[in-house]
Amino acid sequence: MQERFVKPDGDINVLSCSTTFELGVDVGELEAVFLRNVPPTAANYVQRAGRVGRRLSSTSLVVTFAQLRPHDRQAFERAEDWVAGNVPAPRIPARNERIVRRHVHSVAMSRFLRKIAGPDGSVWPRFAHEFFEAADGSSKWEGLPCDLLRRYLESREAELQDELKRIVPEELWSDLGIESWEWADRLASDDANKSPLALAEQQYRADVELFRQLEREASDSANYTAARRYQWVLRTIREAWLINLLASRGVLPKYGFPVDVVGLMTSHLDSTVARQLELERDLRIAVSEYAPGSAVVAAKQVWRSVGLRLLPSKGLPEREYWRCPGCNRLYTSPDMTGGDCPRCGGPVRGDRMVEPVYGFVAGQPNSSLGDDPPPRLYASRVLFHEIGGASEAQEPRKPLPALRGRTTVLGRYARNGWLAVVNDARGRGFRFCADCGAAHPGGSKKDESWKHRNPVSPRECSGKVEKVHLGHRFASDIAEFEFPHLDVEPRDESLRASVLAALLEGARRALKVRAGDINGLVYTSDSRNPVFVIYDEVPGGAGLAKEAFQRFEEVIREAIRVCECTCGEHSSCYGCLRSYRNQDAHEMLDRTLAREVLTSVLAG
Template identity: 35%
Template sequence: RIYKLDPGLYKVLPGRDRGAVEYYRCDACHKITRINIRGVCPSFRCSGKLHAVDLEKELRHNHYRYLYLNLRPEPMLAQEHTAQLSTEYAAEVQTKFVKGEINVLSCSTTFELGVDVGELETVFMKNVPPTPANYAQRAGRAGRRTDSTAYALTFARLASHDISQFRQPQRMISGVVKPPSFDVNNCKIAKRHVYACAFAQFWRAHPTHFRTVGDFFLNDGPLLFRRFLDGRPKSLLHALKEVVPSAVQREIGVDDWSWVEEMYSADGVMTKTVNELDRDLATLDDALQEAVDHGQYSTAERLKLIRNTIVKKPLISYLSQKNLLPKYGFPVDVVNLDVNFHTAEARNIDLSRDMQIAISEYAPESEVVANGRLWTSRYVKKVPARELRRYKYTQCRCGYFSKAFLDNELDSRCPVCGGISRGCHVFVVPEFGFIAEPRPKSPGNQRPERTFSSRKFFSGHSRSKDQVDILLPGGVLQLRTHTHGVLTVVNDGHGYGFYICQKCGYGALERIPLNHTNALGRECRGPVERVSLGYDFETDIVELDFAAMFGGSALREGYWESFMYSIIEGFSQALEIDRQDIDGTLYVRPDGTRTIVLFDTVPGGAGHVKRILEDDNIRTVLETARTILENCTCGGRAMDTSCYGCLRTYQNQYIHDKLRRDYALDALSTVLG
């Protein structure tokens, strides 16, 4: 049966017309009603009597009635203001906001608008910021003027970090903000600035050795640079004594120029960079000649283009990656998502990301919202006479990871567990960027699609390593320090890779048709291969090998991760290092032993993790970690969970449900006794 209301039985009267409707107020509960049956209040269990009232007089000073009758409705004009916009257009949006022509801004987290942004009164955060410092920075943008009151509203998503902070909001709102600190006597960072001063003077005298890797390294650049430094130019010495702290000058040998000897020694950063480049080019040349000898001319051409990609790489970026130049805290490998600039929507945007982020946000079929439109990445950008660098890799479910340059053989069978490694086993480095589909769409109500990169992997590669054995109550701890250790980030397209056209770069998660179109809209019938996207970067690494102390209990899921993050928390507090400047990952060695790898997140490394070798710092770190866990109360007596007071951080949300305080305490008790 279907029931519906009969509109003929209802009469609508204007309530403000005098005489049209009579109103009554109860003398007990004071509720106002227009229904009066013998003066009885219609409210449940109220014994009051109704009396006629003048509604205009009674509600004359009611705040909400006044707002309803007198407040002029304002249109809500919203506009994006993020780093994705061009500089000129972003400035135009900012000006309109300050003038009141726009009253809602959808901003990136940094809110790049300066201090005084007009009558900004309300800040809405769509997720909980990582730390109290981030919260204060975002919420503090509102109410900067004395004649306004700030209002900050934070939406907690159904994510571990957000829910945890929602349950204890005072930790975020009233949390302690640690002031930033800098160690100006950091020799590792100072050396890179010394090298920068030296290169600057050298390139002024030898400008032909400046632009590309080939211009310098294949044109006797390292030899000429050494001769230049052996001349000990007075202008360079004066510049170094001006900028390098006196304590660091003595440590690295500014006066006696011993830093030059170290730079070019067998273990020096210049020598290792030259040897590494020579080895890669020799491998390419050998593979190219072998391909020609076997009549594999298409393979030979591809190898030739890969070689050209290496030697044509911008020299500044290459030297920064190899820690011969400072990165100044900024990403060196920045790639773009190119859009069709012939359209009106594309003229005002500039889409660029650090490579570590770009291999997720800009991967084929990933979607990006910019300037009110939805852009879909479709192509891995190809450049004439160049080719993407390729690596083979293996990634097993047990955690073992390994990679090799070019077509060097890698056994697909895991040496640890004997299983067949999952993944498509080849990743390319998309160093030329990506290209979006030419026609953007409307964003709609769904979140943009995105494929996610994996965690950082350590494959054991580094330029050099030293080992120190430390006797602890639980046994011998092996500490291995890796100079310029290599970490790898891989986006494997949900485990299935991406189908990429080798000719035009067309990419998709599903198999693509043979006759697809290239970025210019023309038909392409190039060969298609299935690959992942990846990226390598160098930083300081310390490997902690506790394996000899643990038995089968350490194989429980989440055990090693809990132990690792407890050490990182202890490291941060004991040595007063910003938690966001260090991180860790697990490394499964070919013999099956698990080790904890700590690394600097600062670009190029800042020497933080190597401080664990100084004095008795390792014991201090482990004891501090145990104290943190013992003082926490999460999980009650069972201790079968974790919280932001012990193991959890914004960055390790991927494993929050596996981190347990009892696991970490058990591991620390085994090590410390």
């Protein structure tokens, strides 16, 4: 098809394609591009528009269709700013201690595994239970591997230190304690507040004990269906890939390691295209884009998700959760069992959350694309869950000393902030069969007797259908800022959204990073004040939230400059608070209100 388009005498002169068209291919004769919507950023626009006019002999034309959406309308009204927009250069912090520390851990882990692997190099702990659980008589190692790792770190092997000195920049030796072995002492510690390894072990053991207890209780009450489900979930937790678990807990680096990537399974369908197709997304995105009822376009066909993928004799991680709309917090069992919100006393809603760690299953494709875009059940906003580690969780927010304004700002940095993204199908939930994985959005009573087929095979399934939500918990660095003495209602949605947007843009400018590198949310503190959170979008954290916390005065000043835009008072635009990512809040963003709040924290 592409050759028929490129050839001078080709019979095709129009291509309808995705944004990835021409990746690495030069179609020099291309003269016109029509964009069916406004790209997210100026960089995206330049990349797409730059496909035309690559030959001096041609005149290029780029036409962009602005849809009736806040993002597109803003670009239409200020097209000259969009076309001439500056594209910030990529920035890699030279002293990113968090990332380098995890690479130091990976070097030590690699040397340790080679030592215990044996002569043939094939015997090493692959699964979580082989690493963390008590060894029995059939153990391949002389002790528990996690304890053996700690002993290895305490041995202070000279060859390991020499290797680290070769790869770690010398200016970071002191911060990491390369010569003093501080990094090794910290990693080998049993204190979960200091060691990410100890925290990972603590969380693993807690999950295992929780589902063992649930399995026992279900068996004792003769609820064998539930007992079997808990048994499968337990197996999923125990047989998690060790490298994936350690990477997701911040022990090992996650850059370039797609450990939270899941797919939309098509290999079970009877077609060559389906068997060769690979559709994958980060789990945080997949809970929306691949959720049952959603559809994607690939290989000229529409692929609709019809269920969650299950593996034989394994269950999906699940737990009860409660969400407080007033606090924007998420609570899970066993920390909470219902009732009112323990922070604000408001009503909370309890539901069951399933984490689709094995991905999703597609139904038979539809070759008719139609005029409308494929449906997607976008997830609700990210919710604050908790801070891992007892000492960090109990550490109070303290007044930031650099700020001497009328309003006190209380701050706290945590390296183990737990957040969650939940897709509740816009309040309807999903009907889900834990026996076969079939699912669809809906919440009516008649769905309880939903007759369905196994999404992977044509067999009818008689499994019980239950209502669930889809969710994914993830850890990241977070910086918290509480404003306890505001002159306006602290739960005012316009205030919360406007100040958060200003802080994120101020942090982006102060740190000179892309908008996609950091994100934020607002939740309510125990004192019922708004807490603004900046967190790293990089899984496990990349040190940007910590840098924003350390340079908060600079972030505030940049945020105030953002609010000194020339657009109308009590409004906003893409030059100040609006962005592609906060389109749902465009109508409530108020730069004047944000400026009043932010200027009150500085002394002149």
